[in-house]
Structures are given as C-alpha cells and as structure tokens.
Amino acid sequence: MRNSKVLMAAITGASLLALAACSQGTTTDPTSASSSSADSGTTTEVTADAPAPFDGPVRIAIVQQSGQGDYFQQYLNGTRQQAAALGVELDVYDAQGDNATQASQLDQAIASGVDGIVVRHGYPDTLCPGVNAAIEKGIPVVIYDVEIQTCAPDAVQTQQSDADMAGLVLDQMLKDIGTDQKVGYVNVAGIAPLDRRDVVWRAALDTNGWQQMFYTGSFTNSTATDTAPMVSSALKSNPDVVAIYAPYDEFTKGTLSALEQNPDIASGIKVYGADISAADIELMTAEGSQWVATGATDPNAIGAAVTRTLFLHMAGELPKGATVDFPPILVTQDFLRQNNIKNMDDLRAAEPALNISDVSGADWIPSVTF
Amino acid sequence: MTGQLSETTTLTRIQDWVVKYGFIAVTVGLFVYFAITEPAFATSSSLFSMLKFASVTAILGLGVTFTMVVGGLDLSIGATAGLAVQLAAMTMVFYNLTGPTAVVAVLLGGLVVGLLNALLIVVFRIPDLLATLGMMFVIQGAKLIPVDGQSVSSGMVLRDGSVAPGSFTPDFLKIDRGFIGPVPLPVVIMLALVALSWFVLSRTTWGRLMYAVGANPEAARLAGVRVGFYHGLAYVISALLASVGGLILVSRIGQGDVNAGSSSLLEAVAVALVGTSVLGMGKPNAWGTLLGALLVGIVLTGLTMKGMQYYHQDTAKGLVVIVALLFSFTLSRKKLRYTPAT
Numbered sequence: 001m002r003n004s005k006v007l008m009a010a011i012t013g014a015s016l017l018a019l020a021a022c023s024q025g026t027t028t029d030p031t032s033a034s035s036s037s038a039d040s041g042t043t044t045e046v047t048a049d050a051p052a053p054f055d056g057p058v059r060i061a062i063v064q065q066s067g068q069g070d071y072f073q074q075y076l077n078g079t080r081q082q083a084a085a086l087g088v089e090l091d092v093y094d095a096q097g098d099n100a101t102q103a104s105q106l107d108q109a110i111a112s113g114v115d116g117i118v119v120r121h122g123y124p125d126t127l128c129p130g131v132n133a134a135i136e137k138g139i140p141v142v143i144y145d146v147e148i149q150t151c152a153p154d155a156v157q158t159q160q161s162d163a164d165m166a167g168l169v170l171d172q173m174l175k176d177i178g179t180d181q182k183v184g185y186v187n188v189a190g191i192a193p194l195d196r197r198d199v200v201w202r203a204a205l206d207t208n209g210w211q212q213m214f215y216t217g218s219f220t221n222s223t224a225t226d227t228a229p230m231v232s233s234a235l236k237s238n239p240d241v242v243a244i245y246a247p248y249d250e251f252t253k254g255t256l257s258a259l260e261q262n263p264d265i266a267s268g269i270k271v272y273g274a275d276i277s278a279a280d281i282e283l284m285t286a287e288g289s290q291w292v293a294t295g296a297t298d299p300n301a302i303g304a305a306v307t308r309t310l311f312l313h314m315a316g317e318l319p320k321g322a323t324v325d326f327p328p329i330l331v332t333q334d335f336l337r338q339n340n341i342k343n344m345d346d347l348r349a350a351e352p353a354l355n356i357s358d359v360s361g362a363d364w365i366p367s368v369t370f
Numbered sequence: 371m372t373g374q375l376s377e378t379t380t381l382t383r384i385q386d387w388v389v390k391y392g393f394i395a396v397t398v399g400l401f402v403y404f405a406i407t408e409p410a411f412a413t414s415s416s417l418f419s420m421l422k423f424a425s426v427t428a429i430l431g432l433g434v435t436f437t438m439v440v441g442g443l444d445l446s447i448g449a450t451a452g453l454a455v456q457l458a459a460m461t462m463v464f465y466n467l468t469g470p471t472a473v474v475a476v477l478l479g480g481l482v483v484g485l486l487n488a489l490l491i492v493v494f495r496i497p498d499l500l501a502t503l504g505m506m507f508v509i510q511g512a513k514l515i516p517v518d519g520q521s522v523s524s525g526m527v528l529r530d531g532s533v534a535p536g537s538f539t540p541d542f543l544k545i546d547r548g549f550i551g552p553v554p555l556p557v558v559i560m561l562a563l564v565a566l567s568w569f570v571l572s573r574t575t576w577g578r579l580m581y582a583v584g585a586n587p588e589a590a591r592l593a594g595v596r597v598g599f600y601h602g603l604a605y606v607i608s609a610l611l612a613s614v615g616g617l618i619l620v621s622r623i624g625q626g627d628v629n630a631g632s633s634s635l636l637e638a639v640a641v642a643l644v645g646t647s648v649l650g651m652g653k654p655n656a657w658g659t660l661l662g663a664l665l666v667g668i669v670l671t672g673l674t675m676k677g678m679q680y681y682h683q684d685t686a687k688g689l690v691v692i693v694a695l696l697f698s699f700t701l702s703r704k705k706l707r708y709t710p711a712t
Contacts, residue, residue, distance in 0.1 A: 067681075089677070091674065092679065093680065094680035094681070096633070096680075098630070098633050099627045099629070099630065100627070100630055103622045104422065104622070107419035107422065107423070108420070108671055110415070111410065111413060111416035111418075112411075113409075123523070123623065125538070125623070125625050126622070126623045126625065126627075190527075
C-alpha cells in the first residue's frame with residue numbers, strides 16, 4: 001500500500017517533468033499549430049538574402065490582450081505563418097482579456113530575451129512602461145491598434161486604416177445615391193476604430209450635402225439584436241431616407257433586420273456597412289439583400305503584415321516611430337454576385353489585394369498569402 | 371518478520387521525506403530544469419518579472435490562507451481586489467485626490483467588505499462559502515454603478531459631458547512600477563506581507579487561536595476562545611490583503627479596469643491549497659502560499675519560454691494543484707487538520 005504511494009509520487013513528479021519536456025518538441029515548430037483548423041497560406045519567393053539579425057536564429061513574441069473569437073484566431077494564424085515563413089520562432093503571450101496579466105507578460109517577454117515584440121490591443125496606460133522598457137533595452141516593438149504614440153513615440157505603430165475603410169464605402173455611396181439626400185447613421189461614440197470611421201462620415205455629410213435624419217445604435221454583447229429595434233423606430237419616424245451607413249458589421253446586421261421588419265417603408269433603402277466575414281458575404285448576396293457595399297480586410301493578412309512590419313523594423317529598414325496602415329478594399333454586392341463569391345476563400349481568390357502582401361514587403365521576406 | 375518490519379520503516383521514512391520535502395524538491399527541480407534548458411529563464415530580470423507576476427496572486431492567496439485557517443474560504447477575494455481597483459481609480463480620476471488618499475480609500479473599502487463578510491458569517495450565521503459568494507456578486511455589480519460600467523481612465527468623458535479632472539499620480543503608479551534597489555516594489559510588499567502573516571499565524575496568540583478555531587470550533591469555544599471574533603477577524607484580514615493586491619493591480623494597469631481582479635480568485639485559492647502541502651504541514655500557512663505562487667509562476671514562465679501554447683496554461687496550473695494535493699492528502703500519514711468549509 002505504502003509502496004504504491006511512493007511509486008505514485010515518483011510517477012507524478014516524473015510526468016510533470018516529462019510534460020515540460022514534451023511541450024518543447026511539439027511547439028518549436030510553429031507550423032504544426034496552424035495546420036489544424038486555420039487557413040493555410042502560400043508564400044512568395046525571396047530574391048535576396050535576409051539581412052542581420054535574420055542571418056541567425058531569431059525569436060520574436062506577440063503579446064496580445066485577447067485571443068478569443070474568430071477574428072483574433074485568424075489574426076494569430078497569419079502572424080504564425082509569416083513568422084514560420086522566415087524561419088523565426090514565435091512565442092505567444094495571451095492575457096485572455098486580463099490587462100494586468102498583459103503588463104506582466106510584456107515584462108516576461110522582454111526578460112525572456114526575444115529579438116522583437118508585437119503588442120496587440122490593450123490599454124496605452126498599461127502597456128506604455130513595458131513598451132518603453134523594451135525599446136530602451138534595444139528590443140524593437142511594433143504596436144497594433146493601441147493609441148500609444150504620445151507616451152511611446154519610438155514604437156512602430158500599425159493599424160487597419162479605418163479612414164480608408166470608411167472613405168471607400170462612402171465614395172461608393174456617393175456614386176449610388178448622389179448629393180443632397182436624406183440619410184441615416186448607425187454608430188456609437190467611444191470605440192477607437194468606430195470613432196475613426198465617424199470622422200470620415202462627418203466630412204462626407206458636409207461635402208456631399210447629405211442630411212443625417214437619424215443617428216442611433218447600441219454597442220452591447222448582442223449588438224445586432226439590440227440595434228435592430230432602435231433602427232426600426234428611427235426608420236418609422238424617418239421613412240424618407242434613401243441610404244443608411246452602419247460602419248461595423250454588427251450594426252449592419254442590426255440595420256438589415258430592422259429593414260426586414262418594416263418592408264413597406266424600407267424597400268429601396270441602400271445599406272452601406274463595414275467589415276467582412278463568411279456570414280457577411282452570405283447576407284450581402286442573399287436574394288433581395290439591401291446591403292450593397294462594405295469595406296473589407298482579412299485578419300489573416302493583417303496578422304502577417306504586422307509580423308513583416310516587425311521584421312523590417314528589426315532589420316533597420318523601418319525607422320523608430322514609423323506608422324504603417326493596412327489598407328482595406330471595397331467589396332460591393334454586384335461584385336460578389338457576379339463572381340459567385342460564397343465565402344472568404346472565394347473572395348481572396350477574386351480579390352488578391354485583400355492579402356496586402358506588398359505592405360511591409362521586402363525582397364528578402366517571403367510574404368504569406370492566404 | 372524482522373526484515374519485513376525494517377523494510378516498512380525505511381519505506382515509511384522515504385514516504386515522510388517525500389511528504390515533507392517532495393513538493394519543495396519538485397519546485398527546485400523544475401527551476402533547475404528550466405534554468406539549464408532556457409538560458410533566459412534564470413536571468414535577474416526574468417526572475418524579478420516572475421516574482422512581480424506572482425505578487426498579486428501570493429497576496430490574495432494569503433487572504434485565502436487566513437480564511438482557510440479558521441475553516442472557511444473567502445470567495446469574495448477577487449471581487450474585493452476589483453473593488454480596490456475601481457476605488458483607487460475613482461479617487462484619483464473623478465475626484466482629483468492624491469495617491470495616498472486613494473490608498474486610504476481602498477483600505478477603508480476593504481475594511482468595510484471584511485466587516486460585512488464577518489457580519490454575515492458570524493452574526494447572521496450564513497455558511498462561509500455562501501456568504502462570500504453572495505458578497506462576490508454584490509461587489510462585482512455594485513462597483514460598476516458609480517462608473518456606469520466603464521473602465522475609469524484619465525481624460526474620460528463623464529456622464530454630464532465634462533472631462534474627468536484627475537489622473538493617476540506618479541507616486542501611486544510607483545506601487546507596482548517602483549523599485550527598492552534592484553527589487554520591484556510589489557515583490558517587497560509581497561515578502562513583507564508573507565513574513566507578517568507568518569508571524570501573526572505562527573508566533574502570536576491570535577494566530578494560534580485562529581488555527582484552533584479552524585480545527586475544532588466547538589472545542590475552542592469550550593476552552594473559552596471567542597470563536598466568532600477570530601472567525602470574523604480572518605475575513606477582515608482577508609479583505610484588507612485583497613485590497614493591497616488590488617492596489618498593485620490598478621497601479622500595474624494604470625486604469626480603473628472593470629474586469630481586473632475577477633480572474634484572481636481561483637488562482638489565489640489554488641496557491642493557498644498548494645501551500646497546505648509544503649513541509650508536510652497539511653495546514654494552510656503563509657510560506658507555503660508564497661511557495662505555491664512561486665511554483666505557479668515558475669511553471670508558467672518556464673513553459674511559455676519553452677513555447678507552450680497559452681491555452682495550455684490552465685491545464686498546467688491545475689496539474690500543479692493536483693500534484694501538491696497528492697503530497698498533502700494522499701501520501702501524508704498525518705491526519706489532516708484542514709477542515710473544508712461548509
């Protein structure tokens with residue numbers, strides 16, 4: 001009896017060590033994790049030798065605020081594949097939404113002696129000391145979508161270009177409906193990317209002589225469901241709008257269901273949205289859909305482009321404090337229908353620009369395309 | 371016959387050794403293993419960031435330790451830390467008061483929570499787990515009311531449209547970001563609180579009576595101990611420790627993050643449980659809790675450096691707890707004095 005207990009202790013101790021040892025084998029190969037479920041990419045040919053530090057082994061880290069959800073999984077997939085394409089080892093620190101943990105993990109990433117760090121989302125106040133500490137130690141840092149310019153001016157800033165995303169869609173809207181029209185708007189204030197789209201919207205209202213008849217929307221855990229009744233009431237009191245701009249796909253979905261609930265007044269109203277996903281494509285191409293245009297980026301491609309930006313910065317080909325925007329493309333309902341596009345793969349095939357493989361590209365970086 | 375007897379004795383001795391030092395051996399073994407295989411692991415900056423990472427968990431774990439000593443368990447500890455985060459942010463950002471004022475406000479808030487827990491458990495005789503579970507939800511909800519559910523940050527727009535007047539003061543941010551010599555301040559705070567807790571629990575009458583209350587409240591009562599006082603005292607200490615943990619958290623985040631602290635509860639309980647197995651004590655103790663927090667820090671840092679996926683971390687934490695409990699419950703020949711909360 002006692003014999004077996006001692007044995008058990010030995011086994012548990014040994015297996016704990018074995019567990020630690022095993023993990024090395026399974027994860028130093030960064031491609032193994034991505035092959036399971038995510039979109040696999042292909043890489044472009046390189047025509048030059050990689051400069052220092054990429055002539056030797058290189059390790060980078062991504063310190064992300066949260067990895068949950070489809071969008072962020074695709075983002076990380078892009079990051080992984082781009083790192084693997086250049087033979088760079090990638091450590092992933094995921095704070096699972098906990099900001100204090102993210103600050104600690106940034107410290108740990110610095111202490112672990114990586115050669116470069118990507119910091120993705122989080123609070124500027126939380127991340128600023130760590131980002132500056134890394135730069136002081138000579139570790140290049142690339143930030144994605146954290147407003148940290150003022151306190152960490154030496155970090156390289158990247159973001160999806162929300163201004164372009166709004167601009168492309170609103171130009172299309174102008175083409176479709178012309179100037180001096182009555183329009184509706186679905187958005188909320190206080191969320192950074194949505195605020196950036198809002199700036200473009202205000203400018204478009206002025207230059208195009210559009211009259212904003214309503215401004216509504218609700219950002220919650222079930223944004224689409226909660227936004228629908230608000231848009232529905234707004235429509236009832238403003239049945240003469242010809243177009244609605246809803247610059248976030250959950251708002252767009254809510255707007256579409258509000259239109260469905262009011263078929264008598266809603267027919268003929270065009271809806272302009274933002275973002276893209278397989279579900280969004282289905283909604284846009286559905287019979288009688290009023291969602292006519294959207295602005296789109298591919299999270300896989302952005303995750304890869306952020307990594308390339310870090311490579312350029314590490315190689316000294318991108319200066320401290322540089323800003324890199326990842327441009328979106330315009331996707332219209334007509335385009336989707338004409339090319340019989342059913343999902344993201346079809347869209348990528350029809351619109352290679354979605355890969356943004358030329359952004360932060362170099363002749364020594366094999367760009368990943370999806 | 372004789373041979374068999376002596377064999378049993380040897381085995382018993384090995385078993386006692388394993389129970390007493392096995393867990394420390396596993397910790398040291400893992401540390402050495404990571405230090406040898408990952409050159410960056412045992413650097414001073416890596417060790418200090420690991421200690422810093424462990425500090426909040428360890429301090430909250432101390433709070434749990436106190437309540438486990440009296441035979442209870444404080445489930446409101448993470449929420450209390452979250453309340454501290456919110457109180458500190460509001461004091462400085464909304465009311466533009468100084469850092470020291472914020473510290474006082476936070477500790478007062480913790481004191482109130484502790485007294486309420488004590489009231490519910492001791493006076494109203496609600497079982498510990500249920501009272502603190504209820505308190506956890508009350509705090510999590512109530513702390514959101516004055517801030518409209520928003521994270522408090524300097525320069526935020528208030529309900530009436532004006533901009534918040536204050537910001538986090540530099541001296542307050544030093545709580546997490548400052549150093550004493552080369553040692554980060556939160557690590558110093560952690561070590562001081564561990565030493566203080568050990569002293570109170572093991573070297574004072576108060577501490578010993580707390581253990582007595584936890585081991586057998588009826589016997590303690592018959593021996594003339596004011597059981598209710600010591601039971602309630604543990605919850606007040608626990609809430610105060612949680613508030614100190616919250617101070618470190620908010621100073622680390624630099625914002626009144628509404629989600630801060632919520633993930634700390636289970637980790638704090640886990641390290642306090644791990645701590646019971648250290649040195650074969652089989653009872654909650656301060657140094658054990660510290661060792662538990664360090665072991666979790668070592669395992670997570672080491673495995674992350676080895677490239678383990680982040681979503682495996684909870685599994686690793688769970689295994690640490692289970693291995694520790696094997697040492698204290700399965701292997702130990704001693705009858706355990708830890709009585710589960712009811």
